[in-house]
Amino acid sequence: MTDVLRSEWTKIRSVRSTVWTLLVAVVLMVGFGLLVAASTASLGENAGLGDSTMISLSGSAFASLAVATLGVLAVGGEYRTGMIRTTLLAVPGRLRMLAAKTAVVAAVAFAVSLAASFASFFGGQAVLGDKAARLGDPGVLRAVVGAALLITATGVFGLALGALIRHTPGAIVAVIGLVFVLPQMTSLLPGEWGDTVQRYFTTNAGSQITYTRVAEGQLGPWAGFAVYCTWIAVTLAAAAVLLRRRDA
Amino acid sequence: MIDARRLTKRYGSTVAVDGLSFEVRGGHVTGFLGPNGAGKSTTMRMMLGLDHPTEGSVLIDGTPYGRLKHPLRKVGALLDAKAVHGGRTARDHLLCLAQSNGIPSSRVNEVLALTGLTEVARRRVGGFSLGMSQRLGIAAALLGDPEILLFDEPVNGLDPEGILWIRTLMRNLAAEGRTVFVSSHLMSEMAQTADHLIVIGRGRLIADTGTREFISRSSQGYVRVRSPRLPDLARLLDGAVSGRAGDGTAAVTLHGDHLRVTGMTAAAVGEAAAGAGLALHELAEVAPSLEAAYMELTQSSTEYAGVTS
Structure with a gap:
C-alpha cells in the first residue's frame, strides 16, 4: 500500500492543476475572511451581532469548491486522458488504487486547508480588533479546525463524484449542485419534512462544525459533520462498487 | 506464458x-x-x-x-x-x-x-x-x-x-x-x-x-494469364489442369479480363496456349504472400466489407 500511496503522491504533485486549485482555495479562504471581517469592522458599534470566528471563516464554502475541483481532477483527469488504463495496469487492485487516491487527496487538502483556516482566523480577528475572538474561547478551536475538515471532506466528495461520473465537467457540476446550490434551495421546502431535509442535506449539516455555537433547529457540530461524511461515504462506496464492476 | x-x-x-x-x-x-x-x-x-x-x-x-x-x-x-x-x-x-x-x-x-x-x-x-x-x-x-x-x-x-x-x-x-x-x-x-x-x-x-506455414498452407501462387480469346483459353486450360489435378488444388478461374490458373506453371500454360495457336497478352507467376493468405482467411469474417471487395 505504501508503494501505491507514494505513486499517487507523485501523481498529484506533478500536475499543475494541483497547485492552481490549492492556491485558489487559500486565496478564497483568507481573502473572503479578511473581506467580511473588514466590512463588519467598518460598521463599528452597529455590528453587535455575529460570531467573530464565523466571520473570519466565511470563505470556507468557496475554498471547499476549489478543493472539490482538486478531488474531481484527481480521478477525472485520468479518465479524460486515458491514464486510468495505465494506472490500472500498474495497480490492478482497483479498490487499493481508489483508497490510495482518496488518502492522498485528503492529506494534501487537509494540510493546506488547515493552514489557510488558521491564517483566516488570525487575520480576521486582527481586522476585527476589540470584537476579536480568541482561540481559547469556547468552540473556537473546534470551528477553525472544523473549517479545514469541511474543506477536506468536500475534496473527497469531489473525488468520489469524479470516480462515479468519470467525466470532469459532469462531476464538477454535480459537486457544485450538491454542496452549494441544492443545500440553499432546501430551505424553500415546505413543512416539517422540508425542515428535516434542509437540516440533513450535505453542507447544511457539514458546515455546523465551523460555527462556535449550535444554530437553532440545526444539528450539532460533530453530528452534522458525521451526517455530511455519511453522504460522502455512500457516494464513495457507490463509486468503488462501479469501479470494480465496470470495464476501464 | x-x-x-x-x-x-x-x-x-x-x-x-x-x-x-x-x-x-x-x-x-x-x-x-x-x-x-x-x-x-x-x-x-x-x-x-x-x-x-x-x-x-x-x-x-x-x-x-x-x-x-x-x-x-x-x-x-x-x-x-x-x-x-x-x-x-x-x-x-x-x-x-x-x-x-x-x-x-x-x-x-x-x-x-x-x-x-x-x-x-x-x-x-x-x-x-x-x-x-x-x-x-x-x-x-x-x-x-x-x-x-x-x-x-x-x-x-x-x-x-x-x-x-x-x-x-x-x-x-x-x-x-x-x-x-x-x-x-x-x-x-x-x-x-x-x-x-x-x-x-x-x-x-x-x-x-x-508465419511461414500460414503463408504456404492457406494461400498458393497462381499464374495470371490474359488473352484476346479468353473463353477458348479457359476451356483449353480447364482440360489441361483437370488431367493433372491430383490434390484438388488445380483450377482455372476467371477474374475480369484475366484467368488465374493454379496447379500449372507459367511455362506449361504458355506451351499449352502455343500448341493450340492462342495468342497471349500477358503471362505471369504471382507468388504467394501473407497479404493474400490473410485476405483469403478473413474475407468472410470482415465486419464491414466494402461492396467492391
Whole structure:
C-alpha cells in the first residue's frame, strides 16, 4: 500500500492543476475572511451581532469548491486522458488504487486547508480588533479546525463524484449542485419534512462544525459533520462498487 | 506464458470476442492479427484485467493479471501511446508507475536512455509527437524489465524510422527469451516481425500457426494469364489442369479480363496456349504472400466489407 500511496503522491504533485486549485482555495479562504471581517469592522458599534470566528471563516464554502475541483481532477483527469488504463495496469487492485487516491487527496487538502483556516482566523480577528475572538474561547478551536475538515471532506466528495461520473465537467457540476446550490434551495421546502431535509442535506449539516455555537433547529457540530461524511461515504462506496464492476 | 481459455466478451447482443483459446510462448514474436473490429484490442484489455470477460479467463504464468503482486515486473504493455496525462513530465509519468510497483527510480533513467528520451525527460508529455509518445509508452512497458510484453498496434502512425526501431526492439526482446505479443491489422508488418501468428476474425480464432506455414498452407501462387480469346483459353486450360489435378488444388478461374490458373506453371500454360495457336497478352507467376493468405482467411469474417471487395 505504501508503494501505491507514494505513486499517487507523485501523481498529484506533478500536475499543475494541483497547485492552481490549492492556491485558489487559500486565496478564497483568507481573502473572503479578511473581506467580511473588514466590512463588519467598518460598521463599528452597529455590528453587535455575529460570531467573530464565523466571520473570519466565511470563505470556507468557496475554498471547499476549489478543493472539490482538486478531488474531481484527481480521478477525472485520468479518465479524460486515458491514464486510468495505465494506472490500472500498474495497480490492478482497483479498490487499493481508489483508497490510495482518496488518502492522498485528503492529506494534501487537509494540510493546506488547515493552514489557510488558521491564517483566516488570525487575520480576521486582527481586522476585527476589540470584537476579536480568541482561540481559547469556547468552540473556537473546534470551528477553525472544523473549517479545514469541511474543506477536506468536500475534496473527497469531489473525488468520489469524479470516480462515479468519470467525466470532469459532469462531476464538477454535480459537486457544485450538491454542496452549494441544492443545500440553499432546501430551505424553500415546505413543512416539517422540508425542515428535516434542509437540516440533513450535505453542507447544511457539514458546515455546523465551523460555527462556535449550535444554530437553532440545526444539528450539532460533530453530528452534522458525521451526517455530511455519511453522504460522502455512500457516494464513495457507490463509486468503488462501479469501479470494480465496470470495464476501464 | 500467456494462456487464454474460451475467452468471450459480449456487449448486449454483440459478441466482440467469441470463445477464443490460445497460448503465447516465450522466445519469439507472436503476431495477433485480424481486421479492424475483429476484437484484438478487447482481447488484449481482457488479458490485462482492464475489461472483464463475459466468460473464460486469461492466465499469465498460471495467475490472472489482477492477482499479480507487482504486475509491471511481469508484464509490460503498450495499449494507447496517447493515454497519458499531458500535464506531467515524461520522468514523473514513469516515476509514478515505478513507485507503484516498487521499482527503483534509477530504472526510470535507464528506460529513458534506452528509448532515447533522456533529453526530453523534463518536458510535459502533452507536447510530445506521436513517435515520442510511442517511445514513452515503450519505456513504461520496459520499466519493470518484464518477461512478457504486449503491444497493441505499435507501429500505427509512425514514420519509417520509428517503425524500424520498434521492429528491431521487438525482435531483440524475443531473442532475449521474452514473450512478445503484438497486435496489428497490417499483414506486411507481421510478415517481417512475427514468427508465429494468431489470426482472428469476428472475435473467433481463424489460425494459430507459424508465419511461414500460414503463408504456404492457406494461400498458393497462381499464374495470371490474359488473352484476346479468353473463353477458348479457359476451356483449353480447364482440360489441361483437370488431367493433372491430383490434390484438388488445380483450377482455372476467371477474374475480369484475366484467368488465374493454379496447379500449372507459367511455362506449361504458355506451351499449352502455343500448341493450340492462342495468342497471349500477358503471362505471369504471382507468388504467394501473407497479404493474400490473410485476405483469403478473413474475407468472410470482415465486419464491414466494402461492396467492391
